[in-house]
Amino acid sequence: MDSPRSIGARAxxxxxxxxxxxxxPRYRALSTAVATLLLDGRVAPGVRLPSERDxxxxLQLSRSTAxxxxxxxxxxxxxxxxxxxxxxxRLPVGSRVSGPGGRLNRQDEGVNVLDLSIAAMPTLPGVLEAAATRALRQLSQHTGDIGYQPYGISALRERVARRYTDRGVCTDADQILVTNGAQHALDLLLRLQLHPGDRVVTELPTYPGALDAIRSHGGRVVAVPFGPDGRWDAAALRNALLQTSPRLAFLIPDFNNPTGALIGDDQRHELLAAARGSGTTVIADESFIDLDLREHNPRGSGAADSTGTPIERPMPMAxxxxxxxxxxxxxxxxxxxLRIGWIxxxxxxxxxxxxxxxxxxxGGSVLDQLVADExxxxxxxxxxxxxAELIVKRDALLSELGARLPAWQPSYPAGxxxxxxxxxxxxxxxxxxxxEQRGVLLTPGSRFAVDGTLERYLRIPFALPPAQLATAVERMAQAWADLGPRQVRRPSGALVPA
Ligand SMILES: Cc1ncc(COP(=O)(O)O)c(C=O)c1O
Structure with missing residues (x-):
């Protein structure tokens, strides 16, 4: 990770x-506070601290306390x-987490395993069956063609372009490339735009698949922490852009994975002005844009308050x-x-x-694109x-966490x-x-950082049914208690498996 190499006493x-x-005692308070800054990712490993005297x-302490x-x-x-x-x-030995987390390597889990390692859900009943039935009717219009479509089929490109235009981003079909999902989209963009050694600004925390992709293309991540209020720290982002002149910025402004944060208009404008100044291309990953959970609108087409009045959405970055x-x-x-995404x-x-x-x-599968179009x-x-389904699950999870683990502080995700x-x-x-030994798969906070920090954080998806979420939280509470205060409270002990 690229970060300042030293921090002054005042900073x-x-x-x-x-x-x-x-x-x-005061010396212990100071060491714990500095350790927390490190483990929470607010100060990076490798940074030189100020001299004890400074x-x-x-801090107006005695030199012996420092x-x-x-x-x-x-x-x-x-x-x-x-x-x-x-x-x-530096980070204590054993704290680095490597490789894809979660269940990517686990194919044959037993039925009792509660998998909360990936933020994804099964499809809604009937949705794909209906789309596939309609898609099959269209298939014969395409099979006379050779079927290789590296840009994507035109019907889908047109529909995706229309959806952007409806959101206020005027778009033609020739501005859309259909991909095999968002991960493929990011990989293609990195292949085109990133040279080994180039810097890429990201949020901290951010989606681990993006960190993996950036690293695999030789990029250097400049990770900028969210502010304490869970919003972008616009000043920190602006400084990172202006000081490091990164080639790219990878951001998830519409419901960040993992925090669920939605970034407001002012900060979008501020950030994009800074990106223009530093010559940085901004990639906005909108994978979660349709999962706006601020309020459910029973009439259908978006977030709304209890009277049905639509809730304002921040302007799309584009x-x-x-x-x-x-x-x-x-x-x-x-x-x-389905493996369908786009750029x-x-x-x-x-x-x-x-x-x-x-x-x-x-090129992607034509049949899958027809299903996606439908x-x-x-x-x-x-x-x-x-x-509607996710709001129930989110609220069930938050209420279980509040009841069983009241000392934990979950974010209230906007989406x-x-x-x-x-x-x-x-x-x-x-x-x-x-x-994991007790049948609950989760991804620790450190997977959402590049350097093993964020040990104080845990991402919990609310994709499972409420009863399973309740069981998972019950096991979390038991495991947290079994780990014991001695092991989890000492910073170095925190990283020793129980
Ligand atoms: C922010 C973000 N981008 C991309 C992806 C990958 O999505 P896809 O299945 O479309 O490749 C994920 C998956 O969790 C994600 O959270």
Whole structure:
């Protein structure tokens, strides 16, 4: 991860809580607070801390208090002291999580396993059957053609373009490339636009599949934490753009995975102005755009308040700046097994992307695209059913968490499929290891960062039925209690499996 290599005493002091409010001796409060900044991803591993003398002066502590705090961090395995060069933060051994998490490697789980490792759901009953029946009727119109369609079939490109235009982003079909899902879309864009060593700004936390893709193309991630209020930290994003001049920014403004945050208009404008200034191409992943859970509109076509008045949606990023590249997908609102997504960009870039994709898969399945086109024709009512179902599940999960794990702080997601939980102590990785043995699969917060931080966080999707969510939370509460305060509260101990 690319980040500043040192932090000054004043900058560090600005991130620290009021040490007088923390329990125990003052040196312990300081070491715990610095450890929390590291494990929560607010200060990156490898960063050099200010000298003990400078920090003591800014915090108005005695020098011996700062020295004892640094000593404690060293004993906890979180600080390396190099003679003549300074003190550097580091993660304790064993904290890195690598490879795709969740169930990607697990094909034959027993029926009792509760899988909350992926934010995705089965399709709604009947939806695909109906779309496939209609698609079969269209098939004969296509089988006279050779069937290789690297851009995607025109009916689907036209329908996707119309949906953008309806959302206020004027779009022609030649601006759409149909892909095998959003992950494929991102991979193609990275292949076209990223050179090894280029920087890519992302949110922190962000979707692990994007981090994997950026790294596999040799990109360097500049991860910018959300602000404490769960919104973009616009100033931090602007600074990251202006200071590192990244080639790309990968953002999930409409219901971030994992936090569920929806980013407002002002921040979108601010960010896009900064991106223009730094010459950065912004990729907006809108995979969750149809899962707006702010209120359910029983009449069908979008979020609305209890009187049926539509709730304002922030402007699409591409409506603010036509240079934004948008990614969409049917995986979340309809079904991941369909493998249909798309890219919206300028026609010239679409042609170059089509050439690249033809080299690897020649084009997507025509039959699947026909099914997708038919399903999209019903998208408003399908998405309304999805939202109604998800609101019930979200509320059930949040109420179970409140009842059984009141010290945890789940986000209240405006949309999407998961809540991002702040645990009362670091230890998400040992918790997920223990839960795996007890039949609950979860992804620890560290998968949503590049460097093993975010150990105090856990993503919990609410894709399962409420009764299964209740069982999963019951097992989480038991496992968290069994891990015990000693292991989870000491920063270094947090990462030792129970
Ligand atoms: C933000 C985001 N983008 C892309 C994907 C991958 O989606 P697809 O199935 O369309 O490839 C996911 C899956 O979880 C996601 O959360």
């Amino acid at each position: 560090l002091a600005a991130l620290l809580p009021d040490l007088g409010q923390l329990p125990g 920090l003591a002066a800014v 020295t004892a705090a640094y000593q404690q961090l060293t004993e906890d395995g979180l600080l390396v002291r190099r003679r003549g060069s300074g003190s550097y933060l 409506a603010i700046d036509d240079g934004v590249v948008s990614i969409g997908s049917l995986s979340k609102p309809i079904w991941g097994g 919206r960009t300028d026609p010239d870039t679409v042609s170059r992307l089509a050439m690249i994709r033809a080299r690897s898969d020649m 399903a999209l024709a019903d998208m408003d009512s399908i998405a309304a059913r999805r939202r 999407g499929l998961s809540t991002w939980v702040t645990l009362d102590a670091p230890g998400a990785t040992p918790l997920t290891h223990l839960l």
